[in-house]
Amino acid sequence: MLERDLLVRGATIQDVARRAGVSPTSVSNYLNGRVGEMGESTRSRIAEAISALGYVPSAAARQLKTGRSPILGLLLPTVANPFYGELAVAIDAAAQAVGLRVILCNTQRNPAREADFIAQLVADGVKGILAASAVSDTQMLSRHVERGVAFVLLEVPGRNPGVAHVDSVATDNIQAAALAVDHLVANGYRDIVYATATPLTPHRAERIEGFHGAMRRHGLGEGRVVTDEFLPASPAASGDARLADYGRALAKEIARMEPRPDAVVAMNDAIGFGLLAGLHDLQLHVPNDIAVISIDGTLLSRFSSPQLTAIRQPIEDIAAAAIECIRGRWADRRRSGRAVILSPVLAPGASVRELARRDATASSDLR
Amino acid sequence: MLERDLLVRGATIQDVARRAGVSPTSVSNYLNGRVGEMGESTRSRIAEAISALGYVPSAAARQLKTGRSPILGLLLPTVANPFYGELAVAIDAAAQAVGLRVILCNTQRNPAREADFIAQLVADGVKGILAASAVSDTQMLSRHVERGVAFVLLEVPGRNPGVAHVDSVATDNIQAAALAVDHLVANGYRDIVYATATPLTPHRAERIEGFHGAMRRHGLGEGRVVTDEFLPASPAASGDARLADYGRALAKEIARMEPRPDAVVAMNDAIGFGLLAGLHDLQLHVPNDIAVISIDGTLLSRFSSPQLTAIRQPIEDIAAAAIECIRGRWADRRRSGRAVILSPVLAPGASVRELARRDATASSDLR
DNA sequence: TTGAAAGCGCTAACAC
DNA sequence: GTGTTAGCGCTTTCAA
Numbered sequence: 001m002l003e004r005d006l007l008v009r010g011a012t013i014q015d016v017a018r019r020a021g022v023s024p025t026s027v028s029n030y031l032n033g034r035v036g037e038m039g040e041s042t043r044s045r046i047a048e049a050i051s052a053l054g055y056v057p058s059a060a061a062r063q064l065k066t067g068r069s070p071i072l073g074l075l076l077p078t079v080a081n082p083f084y085g086e087l088a089v090a091i092d093a094a095a096q097a098v099g100l101r102v103i104l105c106n107t108q109r110n111p112a113r114e115a116d117f118i119a120q121l122v123a124d125g126v127k128g129i130l131a132a133s134a135v136s137d138t139q140m141l142s143r144h145v146e147r148g149v150a151f152v153l154l155e156v157p158g159r160n161p162g163v164a165h166v167d168s169v170a171t172d173n174i175q176a177a178a179l180a181v182d183h184l185v186a187n188g189y190r191d192i193v194y195a196t197a198t199p200l201t202p203h204r205a206e207r208i209e210g211f212h213g214a215m216r217r218h219g220l221g222e223g224r225v226v227t228d229e230f231l232p233a234s235p236a237a238s239g240d241a242r243l244a245d246y247g248r249a250l251a252k253e254i255a256r257m258e259p260r261p262d263a264v265v266a267m268n269d270a271i272g273f274g275l276l277a278g279l280h281d282l283q284l285h286v287p288n289d290i291a292v293i294s295i296d297g298t299l300l301s302r303f304s305s306p307q308l309t310a311i312r313q314p315i316e317d318i319a320a321a322a323i324e325c326i327r328g329r330w331a332d333r334r335r336s337g338r339a340v341i342l343s344p345v346l347a348p349g350a351s352v353r354e355l356a357r358r359d360a361t362a363s364s365d366l367r
Numbered sequence: 368m369l370e371r372d373l374l375v376r377g378a379t380i381q382d383v384a385r386r387a388g389v390s391p392t393s394v395s396n397y398l399n400g401r402v403g404e405m406g407e408s409t410r411s412r413i414a415e416a417i418s419a420l421g422y423v424p425s426a427a428a429r430q431l432k433t434g435r436s437p438i439l440g441l442l443l444p445t446v447a448n449p450f451y452g453e454l455a456v457a458i459d460a461a462a463q464a465v466g467l468r469v470i471l472c473n474t475q476r477n478p479a480r481e482a483d484f485i486a487q488l489v490a491d492g493v494k495g496i497l498a499a500s501a502v503s504d505t506q507m508l509s510r511h512v513e514r515g516v517a518f519v520l521l522e523v524p525g526r527n528p529g530v531a532h533v534d535s536v537a538t539d540n541i542q543a544a545a546l547a548v549d550h551l552v553a554n555g556y557r558d559i560v561y562a563t564a565t566p567l568t569p570h571r572a573e574r575i576e577g578f579h580g581a582m583r584r585h586g587l588g589e590g591r592v593v594t595d596e597f598l599p600a601s602p603a604a605s606g607d608a609r610l611a612d613y614g615r616a617l618a619k620e621i622a623r624m625e626p627r628p629d630a631v632v633a634m635n636d637a638i639g640f641g642l643l644a645g646l647h648d649l650q651l652h653v654p655n656d657i658a659v660i661s662i663d664g665t666l667l668s669r670f671s672s673p674q675l676t677a678i679r680q681p682i683e684d685i686a687a688a689a690i691e692c693i694r695g696r697w698a699d700r701r702r703s704g705r706a707v708i709l710s711p712v713l714a715p716g717a718s719v720r721e722l723a724r725r726d727a728t729a730s731s732d733l734r
Numbered sequence: 735t736t737g738a739a740a741g742c743g744c745t746a747a748c749a750c
Numbered sequence: 751g752t753g754t755t756a757g758c759g760c761t762t763t764c765a766a
Contacts (some may be wrong), residue, residue, distance in 0.1 A: 392752070428744040
């Protein structure tokens with residue numbers, strides 16, 4: 001009868017204590033790793049009782065008592081977008097590694113959904129929120145921060161979340177675009193254009209800025225930017241499929257330019273993808289007639305033909321830094337806000353012709 | 368002082384009751400929608416107090432008391448795979464619609480991770496788990512089911528989860544492959560091959576079965592299957608990128624066949640994608656020289672050039688059915704297990720030449 | 735080194 | 751209609 005009860009309801013810390021012939025306090029100490037000053041026999045009897053009863057501590061009770069929760073909220077536009085999908089996987093893994101779980105919130109870039117999600121998460125007792133979807137309502141943000149919720153803003157443009165005690169982690173967009181240009185210039189390309197979609201979000205604007213800066217630095221002028229102002233603003237949900245079509249349209253525009261550029265930097269993989277398709281339709285060979293390099297370097301860039309050369313965001317590092325920020329703030333709520341800016345890296349593909357393929361292993365062996 | 372305390376700690380149901388001049392019971396009733404037999408003034412005073420205090424009920428306390436939790440666990444291989452990404456978005460939306468949240472668990476198809484995730488979820492008090500990653504340990508499964516956790520198995524091959532009181536939702540794989548063949552035959556293609564990757568999981572085997580069946584039904588013999596037995600089993604994590612390369616290799620094999628087939632059905636979008644790339648490399652035009660149709664119909668299929676014609680899994684319906692199953696089982700733990708099999712649909716693209724494009728609107732108007 | 739007891743915030747009997 | 755009360759399972763002083 002009692003056995004049966006335990007089976008259905010689950011054993012409690014009391015049951016374990018009774019079976020081990022100790023007090024609930026000792027079991028609690030055991031569970032929380034305070035085994036240093038505990039008798040050997042006590043410890044082993046507790047261990048036996050726990051496994052015999054199949055005891056699992058109740059997270060709800062623990063949370064009610066401590067006010068802490070091992071669950072994080074992750075807000076992003078949509079994991080159907082491969083970039084955010086990869087980011088979600090990396091964050092899930094980084095969270096797991098330190099015993100945290102992640103609630104997924106696909107906001108579809110809708111501020112109302114975003115606010116709803118945050119309210120729910122807070123009601124659920126979540127004490128850490130990672131937001132890759134721009135949190136627009138800074139008042140609400142700081143209200144939650146006051147109440148002890150740690151926020152990390154991901155992929156925010158600019159270097160400042162604008163709210164006290166909020167951290168941020170982002171890839172250096174300016175550097176990303178610059179790296180793309182550097183790679184092209186290093187391989188003999190000179191007439192480089194930048195292909196971007198509208199609207200020019202701050203995020204996208206930064207990449208353009210990086211492009212112009214790098215071109216100037218190489219003494220190649222400002223550099224031309226190709227964009228299609230006439231494309232109607234796409235509904236957020238289907239935005240991604242649109243971007244590829246859009247890249248295809250941009251390919252036509254680029255092919256018509258006089259003189260025709262010899263390389264193009266794409267705002268992201270989807271645009272790069274579309275460019276590849278469009279250039280192919282126009283019988284232009286990549287990379288012999290024109291090179292393409294894209295920013296982001298998601299899984300998607302591995303699917304194209306030729307495989308896209310890309311500037312890859314360090315997704316794993318972003319994830320690790322974000323989790324680190326959350327835990328740091330839990331440890332010290334009052335520490336000042338920090339902005340972590342990470343460097344992107346070149347992910348070689350086959351859409352840029354390389355002058356000399358340097359043999360990294362050999363040269364480092366020689367030194 | 369008290370004000371300040373409320374700000375930091377959050378108001379409780381007691382605070383609300385005191386401010387409204389009623390008992391906690393009434394507030395609880397109000398919160399849980401039992402407002403039918405409640406005085407008008409009581410109700411409005413509670414509402415005022417709640418908003419004045421910014422009161423948010425504690426999910427932990429509620430869960431501790433009721434044993435229920437508004438959070439579901441979602442196990443899948445990885446949301447970096449666009450198919451699972453889309454599935455996750457659909458499930459998140461369906462869950463949101465009925466006030467539930469979703470914890471994301473990327474198992475990478477690793478049984479150990481899977482078991483860990485489930486143990487954690489159960490410890491968190493989660494009472495509903497959706498698993499698109501095959502749950503192999505049926506003993507563990509039924510143990511949790513005994514304790515009141517509702518399970519829904521997603522995309523399981525075959526019609527039977529094999530555990531009592533467990534539901535399943537899946538697309539009809541046999542029908543999916545058959546639909547692909549039907550569409551090709553209806554458009555004049557006869558010599559059709561099926562391109563698949565190894566290992567032949569039950570899931571993949573069903574699609575092959577559907578292919579053979581449809582070919583026979585059309586009097587076209589068994590139909591040939593192309594596969595590359597020599598490809599080493601790929602590590603789960605990078606499996607997706609590999610599949611595209613694999614499709615590219617299969618294209619060569621298909622081009623070499625005597626006689627050369629005029630159409631190919633791809634096991635999934637990634638393979639279809641690779642085929643497109645490989646056929647392009649071989650100077651074969653799609654769909655003029657050879658048609659390609661893929662199964663799944665994810666966002667990915669919209670990115671290719673030409674856009675892939677695909678048999679699309681009804682992802683939104685899968686999500687809705689899954690959430691429905693969970694709630695149904697919560698309502699009646701003892702109801703018998705059910706298997707929901709959903710039909711896929713044709714998603715037209717440009718990789719199959721269509722004999723006659725029928726004008727659906729016109730014909731339906733005439734009838 | 736271990737135990738007793740209070741209470742986290744909520745819900746659900748059960749009184750009034 | 752509304753209020754009183756007893757826990758849900760855990761952690762954490764404080765005592766022994």
